[in-house]
Amino acid sequence: MLYHVRMDVRIPHDMAAGERADLIAREKAYAQEVQRSGRWPHLWRIAGEYANISIFDVASHDDLHDLLSGLPLFPYLEIAVTPLATHPSDINA
Amino acid sequence: MLYHVRMDVRIPHDMAAGERADLIAREKAYAQEVQRSGRWPHLWRIAGEYANISIFDVASHDDLHDLLSGLPLFPYLEIAVTPLATHPSDINA
Amino acid sequence: MLYHVRMDVRIPHDMAAGERADLIAREKAYAQEVQRSGRWPHLWRIAGEYANISIFDVASHDDLHDLLSGLPLFPYLEIAVTPLATHPSDINA
Amino acid sequence: MLYHVRMDVRIPHDMAAGERADLIAREKAYAQEVQRSGRWPHLWRIAGEYANISIFDVASHDDLHDLLSGLPLFPYLEIAVTPLATHPSDINA
Amino acid sequence: MLYHVRMDVRIPHDMAAGERADLIAREKAYAQEVQRSGRWPHLWRIAGEYANISIFDVASHDDLHDLLSGLPLFPYLEIAVTPLATHPSDINA
Amino acid sequence: MLYHVRMDVRIPHDMAAGERADLIAREKAYAQEVQRSGRWPHLWRIAGEYANISIFDVASHDDLHDLLSGLPLFPYLEIAVTPLATHPSDINA
Amino acid sequence: MLYHVRMDVRIPHDMAAGERADLIAREKAYAQEVQRSGRWPHLWRIAGEYANISIFDVASHDDLHDLLSGLPLFPYLEIAVTPLATHPSDINA
Amino acid sequence: MLYHVRMDVRIPHDMAAGERADLIAREKAYAQEVQRSGRWPHLWRIAGEYANISIFDVASHDDLHDLLSGLPLFPYLEIAVTPLATHPSDINA
Amino acid sequence: MLYHVRMDVRIPHDMAAGERADLIAREKAYAQEVQRSGRWPHLWRIAGEYANISIFDVASHDDLHDLLSGLPLFPYLEIAVTPLATHPSDINA
Amino acid sequence: MLYHVRMDVRIPHDMAAGERADLIAREKAYAQEVQRSGRWPHLWRIAGEYANISIFDVASHDDLHDLLSGLPLFPYLEIAVTPLATHPSDINA
Numbered sequence: 001m002l003y004h005v006r007m008d009v010r011i012p013h014d015m016a017a018g019e020r021a022d023l024i025a026r027e028k029a030y031a032q033e034v035q036r037s038g039r040w041p042h043l044w045r046i047a048g049e050y051a052n053i054s055i056f057d058v059a060s061h062d063d064l065h066d067l068l069s070g071l072p073l074f075p076y077l078e079i080a081v082t083p084l085a086t087h088p089s090d091i092n093a
Numbered sequence: 094m095l096y097h098v099r100m101d102v103r104i105p106h107d108m109a110a111g112e113r114a115d116l117i118a119r120e121k122a123y124a125q126e127v128q129r130s131g132r133w134p135h136l137w138r139i140a141g142e143y144a145n146i147s148i149f150d151v152a153s154h155d156d157l158h159d160l161l162s163g164l165p166l167f168p169y170l171e172i173a174v175t176p177l178a179t180h181p182s183d184i185n186a
Numbered sequence: 187m188l189y190h191v192r193m194d195v196r197i198p199h200d201m202a203a204g205e206r207a208d209l210i211a212r213e214k215a216y217a218q219e220v221q222r223s224g225r226w227p228h229l230w231r232i233a234g235e236y237a238n239i240s241i242f243d244v245a246s247h248d249d250l251h252d253l254l255s256g257l258p259l260f261p262y263l264e265i266a267v268t269p270l271a272t273h274p275s276d277i278n279a
Numbered sequence: 280m281l282y283h284v285r286m287d288v289r290i291p292h293d294m295a296a297g298e299r300a301d302l303i304a305r306e307k308a309y310a311q312e313v314q315r316s317g318r319w320p321h322l323w324r325i326a327g328e329y330a331n332i333s334i335f336d337v338a339s340h341d342d343l344h345d346l347l348s349g350l351p352l353f354p355y356l357e358i359a360v361t362p363l364a365t366h367p368s369d370i371n372a
Numbered sequence: 373m374l375y376h377v378r379m380d381v382r383i384p385h386d387m388a389a390g391e392r393a394d395l396i397a398r399e400k401a402y403a404q405e406v407q408r409s410g411r412w413p414h415l416w417r418i419a420g421e422y423a424n425i426s427i428f429d430v431a432s433h434d435d436l437h438d439l440l441s442g443l444p445l446f447p448y449l450e451i452a453v454t455p456l457a458t459h460p461s462d463i464n465a
Numbered sequence: 466m467l468y469h470v471r472m473d474v475r476i477p478h479d480m481a482a483g484e485r486a487d488l489i490a491r492e493k494a495y496a497q498e499v500q501r502s503g504r505w506p507h508l509w510r511i512a513g514e515y516a517n518i519s520i521f522d523v524a525s526h527d528d529l530h531d532l533l534s535g536l537p538l539f540p541y542l543e544i545a546v547t548p549l550a551t552h553p554s555d556i557n558a
Numbered sequence: 559m560l561y562h563v564r565m566d567v568r569i570p571h572d573m574a575a576g577e578r579a580d581l582i583a584r585e586k587a588y589a590q591e592v593q594r595s596g597r598w599p600h601l602w603r604i605a606g607e608y609a610n611i612s613i614f615d616v617a618s619h620d621d622l623h624d625l626l627s628g629l630p631l632f633p634y635l636e637i638a639v640t641p642l643a644t645h646p647s648d649i650n651a
Numbered sequence: 652m653l654y655h656v657r658m659d660v661r662i663p664h665d666m667a668a669g670e671r672a673d674l675i676a677r678e679k680a681y682a683q684e685v686q687r688s689g690r691w692p693h694l695w696r697i698a699g700e701y702a703n704i705s706i707f708d709v710a711s712h713d714d715l716h717d718l719l720s721g722l723p724l725f726p727y728l729e730i731a732v733t734p735l736a737t738h739p740s741d742i743n744a
Numbered sequence: 745m746l747y748h749v750r751m752d753v754r755i756p757h758d759m760a761a762g763e764r765a766d767l768i769a770r771e772k773a774y775a776q777e778v779q780r781s782g783r784w785p786h787l788w789r790i791a792g793e794y795a796n797i798s799i800f801d802v803a804s805h806d807d808l809h810d811l812l813s814g815l816p817l818f819p820y821l822e823i824a825v826t827p828l829a830t831h832p833s834d835i836n837a
Numbered sequence: 838m839l840y841h842v843r844m845d846v847r848i849p850h851d852m853a854a855g856e857r858a859d860l861i862a863r864e865k866a867y868a869q870e871v872q873r874s875g876r877w878p879h880l881w882r883i884a885g886e887y888a889n890i891s892i893f894d895v896a897s898h899d900d901l902h903d904l905l906s907g908l909p910l911f912p913y914l915e916i917a918v919t920p921l922a923t924h925p926s927d928i929n930a
Contacts, residue, residue: 001247002137003269004146005327012292013849013912031182042135042148044095044177047898048842048905048918052180053097055135061187061326065271068327075292081327083189083269084137085251087145089124094898096920098699105664106198106261140247141191141254141267154698154838158922161699168664174699176840176920178902188323190332199384199447217368228321228334230281230363233433234377234440234453238366239283241321270323273331275310280433282455284513291478340373340512344457347513354478360513362375362455364437374509376518385570385633403554414507414520416467416549419619420563420626420639424552425469427507456509459517461496466619468641470792477757526559526791530643533792540757546792548561548641550623560788562797571663571726589833600786600799602746602828605712606656606719606732610831611748613786642788645796647775652805653881654827655890682926693879693892695839695921703924704841706879712745716829734747734827735881736809738889740868749885756850805884812885819850825885 001057002084003064007077008051026072034067055084094150095177096157100170101144119165127160148177187243188270189250193263194237212258220253241270280336281363282343286356287330305351313346334363373429374456375436379449380423398444406439427456466522467549468529472542473516491537499532520549559615560642561622565635566609584630592625613642652708653735654715659702662727677723685718706735745801746828747808751821752795770816778811799828838894839921840901844914845888863909871904892921 011020034040042055058064068079086093104113127133135148151157161172179186197206220226228241244250254265272279290299313319321334337343347358365372383392406412414427430436440451458465476485499505507520523529533544551558569578592598600613616622626637644651662671685691693706709715719730737744755764778784786799802808812823830837848857871877879892895901905916923930 003326004137004139028182032184035182035184043180043183044097045180045902046097047176047178047840047902048916050906053175053177061269061271064269065324065326069329079327081269082146083140083247083250083267084146085140085247087136087138089121089128090136091125091128096698138251140189140251141265143255143261154920154922157920158696158698162701168701172699174920176898176901176918178898190323190325214368218370221368221370229366229369230283231366231437232283233362233364233375233437234451236441236447239361239363268332269326270332271326273322273324275307275314276322277311277314282512340455340457343455344510344512348515354515358513360455362433362436362453364433376509376511400554404556407554407556415552415555416469417552417623418469419548419550419561419623420637422627425547425549454518455512456518457512459508459510461493461500462508463497463500468791526641526643529641530789530791534794544792546641546790548619548622548639550619562788562790586833590835593833593835601831601834602748603716603831604732604748605654605716605827605829606730608720608726611826611828640797641791642797643791645787645789647772647779648787649776649779655881655883679926683928686926686928694924694927695841696924697841698920698922704919704921712827712829715827732827733890734805734808734825734884735890736805736884738880738882740865740872741880742869742872747884809882809884813887819887823885 001059003056003058004082004084005054005056005068006046006051006080007054007073008049008079009073009076010078011073011076023072030070030072039063039067094152096149096151097175097177098147098149098161099139099144099173100147100166101142101172102166102169103171104166104169116165123163123165132156132160187245189242189244190268190270191240191242191254192232192237192266193240193259194235194265195259195262196264197259197262209258216256216258225249225253280338282335282337283361283363284333284335284347285325285330285359286333286352287328287358288352288355289357290352290355302351309349309351318342318346373431375428375430376454376456377426377428377440378418378423378452379426379445380421380451381445381448382450383445383448395444402442402444411435411439466524468521468523469547469549470519470521470533471511471516471545472519472538473514473544474538474541475543476538476541488537495535495537504528504532559617561614561616562640562642563612563614563626564604564609564638565612565631566607566637567631567634568636569631569634581630588628588630597621597625652710654707654709655733655735656705656707656719657697657702657731658705658724659700659729660724660727661729662724674723681721681723690714690718745803747800747802748826748828749798749800749812750790750795750824751798751817752793752823753817753820754822755817755820767816774814774816783807783811838896840893840895841919841921842891842893842901842905843883843888843917844891844910845886845916846910846913847915848910848913860909867907867909876900876904 031040031043035043039056039058040054041057044053046053056064056067058067064081068074071077124133124136128136132149132151133147134150137146139146149157149160151160157174161167164170217226217229221229225242225244226240227243230239232239242250242253244253250267254260257263310319310322314322318335318337319333320336323332325332335343335346337346343360347353350356403412403415407415411428411430412426413429416425418425428436428439430439436453440446443449476488496505496508500508504521504523505519506522509518511518521529521532523532529546533539536542589598589601593601597614597616598612599615602611604611614622614625616625622639626632629635662674682691682694686694690707690709691705692708695704697704707715707718709718715732719725722728775784775787779787783800783802784798785801788797790797800808800811802811808825812818815821868877868880872880876893876895877891878894881890883890893901893904895904901918905911908914
């Protein structure tokens, strides 16, 4: 099942540079591992913003929450989830 | 180039049933033709709403506007466009 | 899987009284049939508003959309869907 | 009487890890004690957010306020309360 | 139990003058009857707006909803309900 | 003249406990003194929130501002003022 | 006492031209009569909008409401009232 | 002096096609005449919306209001005006 | 030319008392000097808020920006500017 | 291709004066270099605010994001991007 997720990153300005770099490196590794598993088929940067729009493909709301709350950046993310259904005009559906 | 587009459909309640059915049929035909051209790679229904989230892949802002303003439903759509850039953690980028 | 749904009813003021009464009767019959199927475990009126808060228990986003878009009042509803996950402090989970 | 309550958790990022862990442990114990008393019949996690939607069943507004303001996390919660009435289509009412 | 209620009146501009006058007369009679019963202790006009702020004193959410949905103007009201608890600094509590 | 005032309390989380307790004690004393003067006839807690809804009865906007800006908590309050006029259906007016 | 008032004009597009012209003429006459009485010391057009910002100088909230609800355009106005107090840095206060 | 203006077009759906075409033709002629006068140096379509962003260069707020309220589409426009000052980093200033 | 300006003051709570007192004293001196120059004809306190509504009379957007950005409190102000034009019903215009 | 960009500057109040001055100097140098390249044809200050409205002319969303995320102030900017298409009434198009 597909979920549309927007994430806005709000890292506090006073976080130490090393801690920040480590956090972002771990986020990238986690994100790429989930992408390779097939559960994160799309990941786009919103032009001009420190934010992304993603599509997740997971089996349940609980799976989605586990995946998102496991993001190293999760404590600093503002997240909005929108469940996606099949569109009747989608030629691939 | 990719654009994220959300469309909310606001057809007036007093439109005649025949006119409405014709409009929706023409919208579907147009949407499927654009999908087949490769310029509308994703089209999802927002669960529970008469709205969709779409990804368009076109060459310019003008091409996007021409495509969207050509939708038969365009006069009845509330549209929000978000330009998408490559995400540094995207494994396919 | 559980979905939290808020529905605000916006029936046009100029709808004929008979049409309106028929619509509401069909809505009630549909709602009660879905409740009896176990897919609509909770249905509450928001005090003072022509609106409800509901919990649906269905297998997928597509099932939810089919169920909601089948509501006789659907063309007149403003709907907001929130997917619900298990809470770690829920004693029944 | 039923109350629909949404709680968004906003714990300051600079709270010491031990203080935070203690706070969350006390919140969980408190929440489970109230659930066992029958006054907190539903507690759900909003998928992707550090937030919950709850249903409380208490005798009065004062009881609700006492219960909520007694939550160990109360100083860090953004709370919205909606009173719920019986819905005329509810088959269990 | 006390409820704070704000009502904004949105009567359609094309309602016939006679129907409108009758509706407002019935609203006034109903409001005064409820006031005399002690369940509507305060009713104020918001200066400059076709809106009021009221305090209701009723036994339950269901009683409040019955009372409000019985207002002749109910189909034309935008209503927001806020449950009021005792304030610890209130000298009359 | 009556004014409807909503106050949301936003005390910084890092205020020292003693300073906070002193501030709240002075707020309570001030609030009760004003109530006894007759200028603050109603003071209610919004259920579930660290906020109140109040009715003030003072002679002028300047009197209201002096009273409110004299609250010990004033630097930490988000305040919204609504002037109240007589309602034509008020049976006590 | 001074009140800051913003008025946005929302005349329905289907009002007959003669009715509209008459309404606007009566509004102008009323506005100028109130200005001459000294109770409407400032009246400005918001550049680019069919809206105004006004300062009223009246004795009470009831006087303000009577004055505003007497405007011929009142049924078509969206009005926001802000009570103004003396500013401590005002050299004329 | 420069003004940034956003205009959203809201033509009623029930306007007759001929009236609508005539209105749009007159709007275009007026817009092009003002552009040729040098007072409307930039006019852009917002991609995907029936809206524009414009820069006007006129001598005063009154001139701006006269120009905008003279637009044939003015009764159907939602307009937001932002005054623009010189930016200290502008290499052409 | 007239500009309507609303300023909300947001001084950080952790500013040292002396620095704060000095800042406010300099703000007052600056404000009164500008008032005496005729460029700040009206300055009102919004009742109950640490905010003001002002009318400025200056020659250009650049003059307004220079004046406002010169306020000692400028780094702590949230400012909204609205250009004012002559109203056709203003008896003094 | 043209992009309309609004940037609101939110530099933390506790940044050291030297760090702040250096940051702003580097921002200005960067902004002027990009302007000289032709990719930032317009840069305006919003009167009364620490914010700007800009027009960028770049080849793609990726180019825009690279340019904006390279701004020395980027971590402290709230940015909103709007893609601009050709307007059919633009006499220069």
